[in-house]
Amino acid sequence: MPKSGRNKVSSLQDLADLAGVSRATASRALNDNPIISARTRKKLQALARKHGYSINRQARDFRLRRTSVISVVFMLDVESQQHMSDPFFLDMLGGIADALADHDYDLLLAHAPIANILDVKESRVMRQSDGVIFIGQEQQLEQLNQLAEDGQLMVVWGYPVPDKKYVVVGGDNVGGGYKATKHLLEIGRRKIGFFGATNNPENAARHEGYLKALSEYNVDPDPTLKVDVPFEMLRAREAIIDMLDSQVELDAVVCISDVMALATMSTLQELGLRVPQDISVVGYDDITLAAYSSPQLTTVRQNIRHAGRILVESVLGLINGENVPDTMLSSELIIRNSCGAK
């Protein structure tokens, strides 16, 4: 059996004894402290490898009074108290997890269970981690601000609203809305609707980009073309039908999300309208299904995995006492069939 005395060396002391040095020397050697002679260092490192020993992080973190843990808090939708399970969150989580692993941090997952985030303040999430990443700020500006003022190291995925007191990483929502709309204008559309609730900062920004593009093309925004479909979308279909019933002209739609866009497309098709021939549709997020719908959905993609990495770099920067700026990640228009060829 090639197993050479395993399971024996379980502490620094064991290793030190084995090497005939003190615990202190062993500790320094494994941490590559130059105060220890190169020979001793190599020797101990080799020994550690041979016996499959590695430093007990729990003990180390305890001694060093840190946790090596970053909490990730998923905010709940204020109204529905529901998880905002946009499909892309899992990707973002993946990005975060990878980045944290690279930096030797752990990821503690939680979600704000109550409307009042502050209730989380005294919880493990806050007390037992070196920093917190909030996903989705929604309308909870006040409470997030308060946490930030209490000295919590935190980064929020969302949109930099004016009075925020924390670091924000977010997509270029204005740019995304702008690109989507501009493309529709370029291919000749003029009666462009905007579907989706704009009651949170990110969506409002997308709408702002929409308006910006319209104004560049000297198209007056038509308020009747804006449909404020709520998050749940249960009534997306009705809202769309209502609008079409009211005889407005419409030749394109910018949607707040892919889910909304897919619901829109199927509603339109149901009503006998052709996408994109009669009406162009553009979504937002580039979820997996976007590529498999019929027609395939033109949409705005945010590099969500990369966003996860940036979020991590940001908290870690905070932990290191750096001055961390907000980050805005660019969005990219993915042109597929649902908008019609240029």
Next chain:
Amino acid sequence: MPKSGRNKVSSLQDLADLAGVSRATASRALNDNPIISARTRKKLQALARKHGYSINRQARDFRLRRTSVISVVFMLDVESQQHMSDPFFLDMLGGIADALADHDYDLLLAHAPIANILDVKESRVMRQSDGVIFIGQEQQLEQLNQLAEDGQLMVVWGYPVPDKKYVVVGGDNVGGGYKATKHLLEIGRRKIGFFGATNNPENAARHEGYLKALSEYNVDPDPTLKVDVPFEMLRAREAIIDMLDSQVELDAVVCISDVMALATMSTLQELGLRVPQDISVVGYDDITLAAYSSPQLTTVRQNIRHAGRILVESVLGLINGENVPDTMLSSELIIRNSCGAK
């Protein structure tokens, strides 16, 4: 200001000093140890509350030689090395997180980055947690078995394949496939296709349920009605078109997932076929979009949040040295429009 001397009491010693007792007594009091008089206990607990003190879990876990951490490992698709970002995983994660929180455990998130899970063995995921939950066993039976044999406390979300040596929690895939198919048979369909790759145990089980239902209705399974669309589905559309081109008769389709079902529906509609009038379609998973497609998708729902809870109960049972059986969670057929009324 109502803040009465905060930020002072940060260790048991502080609290003990404040109460005029020893550290030991304080510890026992907070842990409701009956050896301490009720009066002293109440007094210390009140004091702790008043000063916002709570036991430092890091120190406690260190002392007690445990981690209070459960790792959750998301398996990667073997071929594509891609995250299996089925939308419902986030829900499951939510369920797991909640259940762990209830039991005062933390959740460490990771994913098996390499084809070889064993490489994770020496990583923090394994060494720094009291147990592991694997999501999605795919074809990695061998390696999972080996981990289990090495004494790793682990529970796997998947399907109980014959030679497994670990605890499995999974949906009733046979039952799900059976219910979906049976319903189609009940409403008179007979040429029922099965769309989706069956190269992993869970999907194979769904197919098994499909066959079972057919046989109950004395319908001979037609192999040409089985389309083995790969996970990525890039070619789902082509595969479907190919099949229809070959002039087979088809009046219904059971799909391996909702994503597949949605792709199928749009392909069929594109070809001028009506769903459900010409062809019924049934999916699996009940993703959010299933309720918003047109027609709304009939699908098999697994209570995925509940599954998360069961997974947690199972690892915790393992940790407590209990004999934990496999669990199979029932599946429910959600009847919507895409299959046609009964």
Next chain:
DNA sequence: GAGATTGTTGCAATCGATTGCATGATTTCA
């Protein structure tokens, strides 16, 4: 060759809790 300098390693305190055992106080019982 003596003193100063530099290089290497060890001693022991420390992080914040838990817990076996000892001790002192109180009650019980004959």
Next chain:
DNA sequence: TGAAATCATGCAATCGATTGCAACAATCTC
């Protein structure tokens, strides 16, 4: 009243690492 039993609390070791300071050895300088 005195011994035994019971109750309540404290002492001090312990978990596994890190690190300031001291100590000793080796090298250098004049």
